[in-house]
Amino acid sequence: MKKIYYIISGFLLLGLGACEDELNQVPISDASTASFYRNATDFEQAVNGVYSTLRGYPDRAFYLSEVRSDNVYGVGEAGVRDWEPINNFAATLATNPIVKDAWDSNYQGIFRANTVLDQLVARPDVITDENLENRLEAEARFLRAFFYFDLIRTFGKVPLIEHTLTPEEVLLVPRSPVAEVYNLVISDLEFAIQNLDETYAVVNRGRATKNAARGILARVYLTRSGPNYGIEGPGMASGEYSKALPLLNDIIASNRHSLVSPYSRIFAYDNENNAEVIFDVQYRSGGLGIGATFPGTMAPTTYFSAAGIPFAGNLEIIPVSNNLLNSYPAGDVRKSFTIHPNYTYVNRVFEPRAFFRKYLNETGRGQDRFDWPINYIELRYADVLLMKAEAILQGAAGTRAEVDNLVNQVRSRAGLTTPLTNVDLRQLMEERRREFAAEGLRWHDLVRSGLVLEVMNAWAPQEDIRNQIRKPITANHIIYPIPTSEMDVKEGLYEQNPGY
Template sequence: MKKILYLAFSLLLWSSCDMDLNQQPISDASSETYFQTVDDFNQGLNAVYSSLRGYPDRLMSLAETRSDNLHAISDGGVRDWEGINSFHRTIASNPYVEEAWETNFNGIFRANNYLEQLAQKGESVILDEEVRRRMEGQVRFLRAFYYFDLIRYFGRVPLIDRVVDATEAKAIPRSPVSEVYNLIIEDLNMAISYLPAPSEYAVQDKGRANRYSAKMLLGLVYMTRSGPDLGVEGAGLNTNEWDKAVEQFNDIIASHEFALLPSYSAIFDYDNERNEEVIFNIEYASGANPIVGSTFPWVLVPDIWFVEVLGLPTQGGLTIRPVATDLLRAYETTDVRRSFSIQEGYSYGSVVETRSFIKKFVDITKVPTTSRFDWPINYIVYRYTDLLLLKAECVLNGAPGSMDTDVDGVVNAVRERAGLTTPLTGVTKAQLLEERRREFIGEGTRWFDLIRSGTVEATMQAWIETEDTGGQMRDFQMDYVLYPVPQSEMNTAPGLYDQNPGY
């Protein structure tokens, strides 16, 4: 069994902070009595990591399903993802939306408490300064990660960087995105200075946040800030910091700790975790008690495929979320990414399903038999291919770099690995965006790529017109770049938050 980094919310210490403003703060009494030993701090650190567990599932429901990659109109009854896919205005109580807010703030509250306890007791409990710095660096990375996730989905959010009590929390309004970015960047710069490279970790700690995962996130933060503001108070601020992003990416490249794998499928091989593509992943461990395996492999896969077609135990994918027709057409015949990532229809008995779905993370020889919540595979959050293609995007936006090497060369290397032999020259922003769409299908990047590039409105409007022939989707409006503040949060402190426009 691999090293378990994330506990299944089993520590009594953290039970008082779940999930919303009604349940703050983390118990001061518990903190005072708990953080007494090095092991206490290690377990507390694991608890800060634990809020990552549902991150890939969230990406698939709030980003992949929201984008033009899926035409996820449900059949067999209305599903929670349909309002996400179809741009319903009444999704403030949608469970996916509520989970994104609650879980990220849960992680932030835990991070704030941990940093406070580390500052108060760390020096006397943990004698090794380097160990303390590594602990703090990981927690600062995680707090930045959770806040970045929040502003990409919701825009303005409450900025809470310390332990607060319930009364105080109910008086903290949403802060401008620029102020949240200031904390994110400060945390990441500290994380970079405190964290080791992956090769400097002991084997059992290889899955923890490292210097280059912090640099990768910081580079993505600079790119996201550099995107257009779109008039929605979202994550784009039009800051033109593409060169700052490239500085971070170049440091990662120069480390020589990562590389493109020669095989696309090898990146996601269950027996090849922590491979050279992986800059940061979320670690899961199957067979543990309590369960800390993954669930994301089946999120986009209809359960009937597991049960009726493969004769395997039921999973949780419910009905099909079809791959968009224009995405299927975007793959060339020899592109191995299509056959690896997409199941193109299936049949059982007299039923023939002609629609396709994403099966990218499924290995049918690894399907758990005891619990569908216990898949034995990590989720790659940042991988080297993404870094190289993001750097190419920066160069196309005016950052230092070579068109021949950093844009055309990278794109062609990615295409060659996919089985495409015709090289491209003079790659444009539009071509790069489409290559990213094919490469990262199912990984939740497409929605954010469209927003960052400023093409989301034109792309989604044109796509709905051609793809949604049944007229089941709402017209796209720019307000839908953001999700609504969950209604549960609006109800907790009436008048504290204003709702995002369009909902």
């Protein structure tokens, strides 16, 4: 079983898991802090509390990256859903609850990480094992970097907060330049690489490892290296592809990970923590409120009804785009596993639109559609191989033959026996699209590759049969608006992102 989440359920009762609305960096009271951080176990539980803020991350990644991209044509039929304005590039997204949650949840995680880090400094004698103390600091810093990186990719400039602050102090913190936020992210991940463990015993699976930190840092360098589009977003045109390459090579050389075959076994409920997984968000089920929600989010309620699963609610279908459906070559096993093509439900009503079902196993569900016992894989070995190919194509040391070999390893596992030659960046991004469909990577891949405006503006007129998408899609749409709730906290503290 997954010990991290057993600990979290108890830790949240102490009050550290309460939702901080907006950018609320209110510190835990001195009394509660003194009574909690008494020994190493307390610090471990506090770090687990930082991990727990990842629970809703897969849902947000799906909405803000997949639904935003050419993988989904998310126009509803039963009223406007929260995800529909994201698909449509609406100018009103500053009030969207999904966008607001991306801000709130990331800063909640940062608050928890900062609390742990501050207490490690304030209580230097509580943990007597130096290696354990360094590891716990590394885990907190890894997670803080993860949250800030997600904020950069979502909002561009954000407030940079490295310690717990009072509400009055928070109101003095403006948005920092993207470069400054990246500096903290890189520093935190470098410390994590030096001090995290290579691997963990079963009881601690799910904790970040050295390879997890290497992989996320490589993703950071690839993202920073992407074009800036004339906005203050995640790309800085920094050309740091050569910094990503050795990190990816270190993961490959560690021999701790490999491609898992067949493709479906990567996501099997009885094969979690397999050789392909480098970092994931850990869940368990049983009706205790700590199972995953994202598999049920991707599938509509009418499908569950047709399958004889009486789940509550009225979740509408989020259709896979025809463009993605038509992109899979014959024999690609990823298509049938990732996408459910159609179904018939009550009174023989036929639903012709396809939806993602990559993480869905009806027989493995918990008590309802909010309780799935499957981990969400944030970083896996196939991504490392394809990021290496990307770094080489963008100018890092390597040959076109190496690129072809890396891409063809992934294609071969997908059942595609005809190898590609002279793979270019556009082809690579299409391979990534099919490999990682429904995994929250597509929008970010398009942005950092420099293809996002070209691809989306070619796609939207063809796919948008109901003329709902705000066209043309511009550079201002690459990042999301600062939530209205944050803009209203203190007049003039933040300037809204252009276009909203």
